Amino acid sequence: MTNKKKLLIYAHYYIPDVASTGQILSELSEGMLDTFDVTVICVVPSYGGTIEAKYKTNKYYRENINGVKVLRIRVPEFQKHNKRSRIKNILRYFFGAVSATFQVGSQDYVFSISQPPILGGLIGMLGKWIKRAKYIYNIQDFNPEQTKAVGYSKNKMLLGIMLGLDKFSCRHSDLVITVGRDLIETMNSRFEGKKIPKTVLINNWIDEKKIYPLPIGHEKVLAFRQNYNLTDKFVFMYSGNIGLYYDLENLMAVIRRFGPGTTTPDGRYVAFVFVGAGSLLDPLISYKELHHMDNVVFIPYQDKANLNYSLNAGDVHWCVNAKGIQGVSCPSKFYGQVAVARPVLGVLEKRSEIRLLMEESHCGLIADPGDYEGIEHHVQWFIDHAGSKEVTDMGRNGHRFLLNHLTKNISLLKYKQAILNS
Numbered sequence: 001m002t003n004k005k006k007l008l009i010y011a012h013y014y015i016p017d018v019a020s021t022g023q024i025l026s027e028l029s030e031g032m033l034d035t036f037d038v039t040v041i042c043v044v045p046s047y048g049g050t051i052e053a054k055y056k057t058n059k060y061y062r063e064n065i066n067g068v069k070v071l072r073i074r075v076p077e078f079q080k081h082n083k084r085s086r087i088k089n090i091l092r093y094f095f096g097a098v099s100a101t102f103q104v105g106s107q108d109y110v111f112s113i114s115q116p117p118i119l120g121g122l123i124g125m126l127g128k129w130i131k132r133a134k135y136i137y138n139i140q141d142f143n144p145e146q147t148k149a150v151g152y153s154k155n156k157m158l159l160g161i162m163l164g165l166d167k168f169s170c171r172h173s174d175l176v177i178t179v180g181r182d183l184i185e186t187m188n189s190r191f192e193g194k195k196i197p198k199t200v201l202i203n204n205w206i207d208e209k210k211i212y213p214l215p216i217g218h219e220k221v222l223a224f225r226q227n228y229n230l231t232d233k234f235v236f237m238y239s240g241n242i243g244l245y246y247d248l249e250n251l252m253a254v255i256r257r258f259g260p261g262t263t264t265p266d267g268r269y270v271a272f273v274f275v276g277a278g279s280l281l282d283p284l285i286s287y288k289e290l291h292h293m294d295n296v297v298f299i300p301y302q303d304k305a306n307l308n309y310s311l312n313a314g315d316v317h318w319c320v321n322a323k324g325i326q327g328v329s330c331p332s333k334f335y336g337q338v339a340v341a342r343p344v345l346g347v348l349e350k351r352s353e354i355r356l357l358m359e360e361s362h363c364g365l366i367a368d369p370g371d372y373e374g375i376e377h378h379v380q381w382f383i384d385h386a387g388s389k390e391v392t393d394m395g396r397n398g399h400r401f402l403l404n405h406l407t408k409n410i411s412l413l414k415y416k417q418a419i420l421n422s
Helices: 020-031 083-101 119-131 145-149 156-171 181-190 219-227 248-255 281-290 304-312 333-339 353-361 372-384 389-405 408-420
Strands: 005-012 036-043 060-065 068-073 109-113 134-139 175-178 199-201 233-239 269-275 296-299 316-320 344-347 364-367
Touching: 005 020, 005 083, 005 119, 020 036, 020 068, 020 408, 036 083, 068 083, 083 119, 109 119, 119 134, 119 156, 145 156, 156 181, 175 181, 175 408, 181 199, 181 353, 219 304, 233 304, 233 333, 233 372, 248 281, 248 316, 248 372, 281 296, 304 333, 316 333, 333 344, 333 353, 333 389, 344 353, 344 372, 353 364, 353 389, 364 372
Parallel strands: 005 036, 005 109, 036 068, 109 134, 134 175, 175 199, 233 269, 233 316, 269 296, 316 344, 344 364
Antiparallel strands: 060 068
16 A cells, blocks of 8 residues: 555657657656655657557557656647647547546545646646646746747737636636746736745756766767767757747747858867757758758757757757746746757846746856847857857856756756645
8 A cells, every 4th residue: 555645747749759748747657656655647759740650559558767757638630730630639638638537546636737728727727627636737838928939929818818828727726836027927916915925936857867978979869969960060059849939930930140151260060950850840941951051950859869969969059038028928948958068049038937047057158039139249249259268168067056956856856846835
């Protein structure tokens, strides 16, 4: 018999899917097994839109992954560029997750994240009522604020309904956990300082025992570079979702100013590398081809086993958000960048969580979103100082700060305490 409290987590995506929230929630689930009996409800592996044949027959699939009980829901395949197919996929998850809640027995706590937008919060709220459990709402992104910020929808009635629903989820939570100081400010402003739901800040993380600094000459780092014709080049790397929230199309226009043949003082050619996928991948590839940007390289998402080698293959890492994202989203890619002790080129708004962390750790250079001259200046600075002690020290500063303040165990301990005290 076990005396552990039971914790139900609605994850939407979960490993082996490469979604950043799925990776975080898998480490959170496994890291809390010493305190909770953890069950995860999620979709079958499908982040890229396609689904393996073995996941196309049953309504549910039960798995045990590293001690975590996982109940997967069958959903339809979708195309990332097709809104209708994506909405159908998401709605199937929503109704499937509610139905699956009746399949997992009694629970002491339910935990959901803000993905999919709005529906993630509603799933947790329904789970609270179904299980008569305490509800912890983990807000990784505020919506509809994020939807509005990037212009994905300008329908005022729809945005108003979305805001009302998510505030409803917040009010009925026993605890809201956000991932940034600026997100705490957004929660306060949502409720105009009155009857604000109990809210705490816990930073996201990277597993610093799996993602750590390696020399450029490491065998597998070299192999990654050789595989993509990056040997002996100075690499600016963007690694993550190539989507709407990062102003990547305008970033490509800045990169275009550093054409093929651009070199560092020590004779290395400069390359700009994008690792990942998303709704803007095809437009960026088309832009590259139209302007003959041969020093721009696109690389598919890397398996978790290869992530350490791909991140270490960068000399400088981009950490970017579009204007208007401050207070509504927090790019978790930053944690992996400092974990490999590489300097960061930030394009981040003032008072945003990651910008504050960059300023506190002195791990790179920062420009405001939309300040394309400033971004260009910082790119040129890194090129001019390639191989210098100044650049190396930036990377070391970030890594030292991570080890002192942002390790996986630090965040996991905060989660356990917060949930038990909710």
